[in-house]
Amino acid sequence: MNGAESLVRTLVDSGVEVCFANPGTSEMHFVGALDRIEGMRPVLGLFEGVVTGAADGYARMTGKPAATLLHLGPGLANGLANLHNARKVPVPMVNIIGDHASAHQGFDAPLTSDVAAFARPVSHWVHSSRNARSVAADAARAVQAARNAPGQIASLILPADTAWLAADRPAAPLPVLGPASVSDSAVAQSVAALRAGGPVAFLLRGEALRGRALAAAGRIAAKTGARLICDTFVPRVERGAGRIRVERLPYRPGPAIEFLEGTQTLILVGAQAPIAFFAYPGQPSELTPPGCRPLVLAFPHEDGTGALEALAEAIGASAPGRASPHEPPALPADGPVTAEGIMRIAGHFLPENAIISDETISSGFPFYPLNETAAPHDSLQLSGGAIGDGMPVATGAAIACPDRKVVSLQADGSAMYTLQSLWTQAREKLDVTTVIYANRAYKVLMDEVAGVGLGSVGPRGQSMFDIGNPDLDWVKLAEGMGVEAVRAESHAALADAFKAAMGQRGPRLIEAVL
Amino acid sequence: MNGAESLVRTLVDSGVEVCFANPGTSEMHFVGALDRIEGMRPVLGLFEGVVTGAADGYARMTGKPAATLLHLGPGLANGLANLHNARKVPVPMVNIIGDHASAHQGFDAPLTSDVAAFARPVSHWVHSSRNARSVAADAARAVQAARNAPGQIASLILPADTAWLAADRPAAPLPVLGPASVSDSAVAQSVAALRAGGPVAFLLRGEALRGRALAAAGRIAAKTGARLICDTFVPRVERGAGRIRVERLPYRPGPAIEFLEGTQTLILVGAQAPIAFFAYPGQPSELTPPGCRPLVLAFPHEDGTGALEALAEAIGASAPGRASPHEPPALPADGPVTAEGIMRIAGHFLPENAIISDETISSGFPFYPLNETAAPHDSLQLSGGAIGDGMPVATGAAIACPDRKVVSLQADGSAMYTLQSLWTQAREKLDVTTVIYANRAYKVLMDEVAGVGLGSVGPRGQSMFDIGNPDLDWVKLAEGMGVEAVRAESHAALADAFKAAMGQRGPRLIEAVL
Incomplete structure (x- = not known):
């Protein structure tokens, strides 16, 4: 058994079932081990941003870490933006990053770089294996670190010789720290805030936006009139x-503060007190309005579900909350495609239990409420703000949940960052329908000109926001990677294409021209 | 004048004429300043790997730094792999990286990250501006750092408020350290080595592969019989x-050592003693054969041109070296496309003074000598080993040299990393002809299975090297980004398409199916 085999066996024994990969020469022994050892599904991405974003989407849906396999510092570097997003979720993930063989590192070979320095800003845990015989133990520790609540990015750097030299045996899985219990006194503080009678809002994130936690939050809201709120972008919410x-917090600081105005206590469950996405001249970073007290019911690593259930019980909130009715949005009138029309069509035809990967950004904000009454689904959103996570996350979610339809609602500018995702969707025959919002602009930036106080910008500046000239042809881009695609320039055409895609399996792309 | 304006004016005054950009909200004031101030051409890339790779190509051809404009940590992260390559060249480059406004940085907003930590592994110089009034001086220092010989990566981080708050005036350009003179004694050592009569080889890199330096090396070789050698991959060579x-050093350690066998002295001019690209079990990292002494004539930051000329004079090597004749390679016989056929066709029709961006990797090695007798051209190669630099470098070279034809010879697997380059080529109407070597595999990895001692790999492992299933359709991918494209499945078709492209201006792509 060599180090690579001890690694793969340890990962498999620790419950890591999928490896999103883009290997190189220094990772060949890992590929050899993946080949010989049963239990880990390798999924190739043609760019590392796809690899890390897919591992994020997989983890959001399963709660389990996937492995990634990345080639040296530059391969890791290509995956960093989506690791940034994954760190902000946070999800469990185990990155396996090859490095030059130990004896080779002192020479300045072309691909020599400081791999750990690349890994640190996006990782909760970083370790470089010292020799082949320590790889198995290192791998077990990496999985443990990844699984500790609320999920962590663990990056294990493997010099090539630690993969090819002899090792002893796999290491057994290590115990994992689950969510910490919330103390009775923390629950009591929230009870007191609710009983004080002033307006209370809950800011929910992580597990608190799903299942039993959300049900408990609903009972509390029904009993007390407290508002339930989430961040502008959340990693996952059941809707x-x-x-x-x-309710979703507005994106810009002014509207967000107004939205929270009058709240006396903002109870945080797995969330931090709200912060503006960007700073703007003369505007505050903190969105908690004056006079509103943030109160932590559960930190992100704590058991928000248990805390919400304890809180509900403490205040006698036993009657179910008011669930959304099943009233899918009406189809839009025919005519040129609008952002509202896309959301209506998606919501109208959305099948039961679908997963929406939502990277619609500025085009999506106003129409987000429309899907409140669509069929029940999960919505996955851009958690770390690094654009280009929508299609990789959809890819990973589809690997995680092969029986659920994945709908990837995708701004065109962001889509260009990780368009290689479509090839992986085609290769793995994933059931993902992508709708490209083709407005041919970095529209969010056009909207920002006034926001940052620039007044106006002339043609040379405007050319930095305009991604038309030439227009991207998403039908060709998708077909170029093996994904069936169609262009829709009217609501009727879009509705036909989307409805058909919902009735089929496999990857599809619809370019909705705005 | 705000900080952003003081920045742009300082950069322009310091001779920075082009800004490759992918801005975001935190860089809007920089965009506003670019818009209002004449003298800097903004070039948009739809992915930051294009931005940084294009700045590399621009600098290789002009010797001058371009600016890049990158959005926060994740935007920088997307550009890191090609910054790694640029650092290994090395080229001058000034990265302007936006950050959150200073007062916003303490809050963990979604896009908050350690920008400097991302920058450090790829930068020779990193600085974060403290306030708007220091930006101009910081920018002048950044350009100075970038231009110091032999070229450096300077990364200037600008918190958004340093761009929007008031500044005083631009800062004047600072003096730059040109190449250091090589001492007489260093030249004398090389003279002695040449006079000792044992076999001598020169390993040339950087300026030593061009113009006066190469001519001097040629005179020395003609006089003494010394060999002239370059690394397997060089940033730029006149051919x-x-x-x-x-002569090009072979890629693999065994053949490389054999190639250098018998050399008594290896004189290094801007190069380091040769190192294996990767380590392999049981094989050496250092490629200098036993008994061969490396001798530094010029370090990379030193004046290799002056040193070679002094050396030539000292030994009386005044007769010109033997220049390659103009005998373009013969066209291949018609039939299915081969890697040799592509190189023959490119060399046959190559126009005078073209620039070849060569990321052919394994497909290109055996046929590299064919273009020795093609029309005179520059060859730009993958200097840091991080694949995905070929098309961005071609893009930047075309911006730098609008009157020269750029031929981008591109492996398909590597092309997928930064395919967004094609859109910038279309927008800027750049005169780039891309030939995709469509072998539909990470062929270099297939070749590595034996090299690393794996024996064989079964289907699960093989699927990690096979980028067919589904095949990429490069005609559609190119057309999807506005670049005219054609597929060639025979030598005759390829020759027709390539010849036609050489006779036209503007971006073209030819998918050569291997």
């Missing part, structure tokens, strides 16, 4: 018919 | 008719 409605 | 021939 649609039968689910408790959670 | 073809009328130029002095330089």
